[in-house]
Amino acid sequence: MRKQEDRASVMSYIRYAWTTLKERCKNTSMTTDKPSFQPLYQQIRTLLAQRIAQGEWAAHEALPSEWALAESLGVSQGTVRKALTDLVDEGWLYRQQGKGTFVAPGLNEWGDGHLVTPGQFAEPPGSPVPELLSCTRANASEDIAQALSLRRAAPLFRVRLLWRLAGVAVALDDAYVPVGRFEEIDARRLRQYGNSLYTLLERRDGVRVRLGAIQARATLPDRETMTLLGLSDVEPLLMITRLGQALTGEVVEWRERLCRSARWAFQREP
């Protein structure tokens, strides 16, 4: 058993090292200005992904025409078209038949879900506002290490957010991101991006996050959670655990959310 665990932990470390190395290489070729040996359309793809990540176009804004992009980049229209097709497949852009190519919005911190009154399916969704409680370091539990392909106890950034709806605390988030995969994450930097981890990773690191697998269950709060959510009595909470993936498929975030659900339900559309 002990041996198996050692082996698993070594394997997981090798996987981690390999992924990190691959990503370093990718990032280097992404930010360098030196000529590289990637096919031209991939270089154009990378350049355009950076420009989208940095917010050159707003979400749902139309991209310039293929012709105009080709002209400004000094490449053929076919090359631009191939790069755009990749960006559509990856989720940076979307196409509307006969209308053009548009910038896809980044992932909302609430994913495809929102808060409503239980049972009221037609009610307009509530939009909670995030308050940053802390940004610290933690070590990966076994579950988190496995999901993020890290070794056990690997260092993580831990972002803790409190969500308020009309001033009332409704949810508590703990988001975990591997240390070393991105630049430093701290409270000051998060505040610069409106307390949104996803906005920070996209704008600063050029990594867009999409929703991975999601789990829901019910739980009872511990003392700390009760204090943070301002609960005077124990009430059952909805616990949502989910993974955030880079567009390459790599899992880059583990998030656990505790929602008060006496007055609110977590709704998603089909």
Next chain:
Amino acid sequence: MRKQEDRASVMSYIRYAWTTLKERCKNTSMTTDKPSFQPLYQQIRTLLAQRIAQGEWAAHEALPSEWALAESLGVSQGTVRKALTDLVDEGWLYRQQGKGTFVAPGLNEWGDGHLVTPGQFAEPPGSPVPELLSCTRANASEDIAQALSLRRAAPLFRVRLLWRLAGVAVALDDAYVPVGRFEEIDARRLRQYGNSLYTLLERRDGVRVRLGAIQARATLPDRETMTLLGLSDVEPLLMITRLGQALTGEVVEWRERLCRSARWAFQREP
């Protein structure tokens, strides 16, 4: 207030009557053999939807070629192609580039979710088995009436299922379907279709159900629920409330599911 409620209830009744009438007309033209004045491709679409619903082809089975279908139905290949495109848009079929057209599987009673050990994202899903507890009649609560476009207290079929995983009770379902919208629903008929409401509605009534909006929250069980789930102590339960829609978009089912979640989490993929 009283007056407004009366008005709302009259309006909801009119909506209900209108929907029922429309559906009756639709169903009549669907099951009759008399010539109708629908465009030819729509008649072919209806015929093929019936044949799929009745299980002529298994889920993921390839349909005969457009040419073979045209030949056997005595219509042009263009007509068949138009009918198939409609069936793909409605979710009866799916296409694979260069491979052909396949029968899409009907909705699983667990939708796109399944049970796993909390935190274990890579674990193979558990497949609970349904036991039919009862099939009775009930009256629509305000929430159900609104979601199903019925008047308040409208009559409903209420199907109650207990789900077991490896013999242990894990979830309790109450599914509500309007009386009059479909043929009679009772325990004997449900058993014929493996205790699956969706299989019954598809095979018998030609109506395929897809997942509509879904809500999740946490709750504590009442006495009856505790007895049915065999709980000796109170534990928080995950409550999933969801709508089932016909492929036309009409909401035909309200379902409430209570899941034990101390040992299982409800997971869905992105």
